[in-house]
Amino acid sequence: MNLNLTMLGQMIAFAIFVWFSWKFVWPPLMKAIEDRQKSVADGLAAAEKGKQELAIADRKSNEALAEARSRAGEILAQAERRAAQIVEEAKSAAKVEGDRIIAGAKAETQQETSRAKEQLRDQVAALAVAGAEKILRREVDAKAHADLLDQLKREF
């Protein structure tokens, strides 16, 4: 056990090794470790954020879906009501139109009847006059008895 120049040599070697490790070995590896730690932490935070965002989006979509459903129901009910109303309106309009057509037809019929009656009356009167004329060819003077004939016609 004797200390000699070897110790000095070993100190120099040690100093060089420490310097090398200090300058070239430690910093890149430490930086890689720290960068990775940071990126892992960032990734975890992003995943957590994504999860929260997904939950929020899920809730929102559910809300939108529920709203759409209720809105659709509302629209459907409204449409049904409207359809019933339209049918009702159509029905009443048709009824009014029908009534009107019936009334018109009735009036026309009446008119037609009265005209027919008038014609019939005229024709009967003419026939009666003609009959009477034939019977009373000689005795009856159309001019002298015009008043009488008119009265007769009116009676028909």
Add this chain to the structure above:
Amino acid sequence: MASEAHEITSTTYISHHLEFFKKSVGEGSFWTLHVDTIVMSVLLGIIGLGLLWLASRKATSGVPGKWQAFCELAIDFVDGQVKDVFHGNRRFIGPLALTVFVWVLLMNAMDFLPVDVTGKVTHAFADRWRLVPTADVNTTFALALSVFGLMIFYSIKVKGLGGWIHELFCSPFGGNPLLWIPNFLLNIIEYLSKPLSHSLRLFGNMYAGELIFLLLGLLASTSILGTLIAGILGAGWAIFHILIVVLQAFIFMMLTAVYLAMAHEHH
């Protein structure tokens, strides 16, 4: 070892394996280099840091490769340990602790190599070759004294030269002038004990581990039964030694961090 011509006794076997490959570069015993220690430690340092550098060169913050993941594990482990004891900027203390841990671990791990097998290789270029650089006090003292120097440096940097000297005389007992001398003596003892215990703990563990392997090698040479027993015991010791190798590297790293953390504290 077998290449020696003269007869091998227990003493020569052990002492042969505890001899360094020395190279004298000047007058006096100080000017000697342990070539084996320096070559082994520098080689291991280059391998260890080179492998780490391989990962850091292509480091990506995306999906890491297997090797990068392993290196990140090591860095994260060291950084976590340092963070527990040292509350401050770890930009330098972190890599320092990592270097200490990786380097000391690899140097300690050389203890697993069977000395008489590697001897066949090393004897090709050297008569003596010790494999475990941390079983050389020069290595452990070099590390501990470097840490000691950093400790003084950080003490002065954090507290200022005046603050540091004030602390030397006025803590732990208080600022009374009568207590200056006891305070100072206690601080000197503390400062001396730190690098001593730091380095000798590692050295002692690795040296003892090496010695036990040598003793088992000696037992193996006695007879076939001895070889069998030594093989079993050697396996057991090697398994137990895995714990010691890692533990001592860990303790050395932790003490480095703790000492430097203490240097940052105000008393």
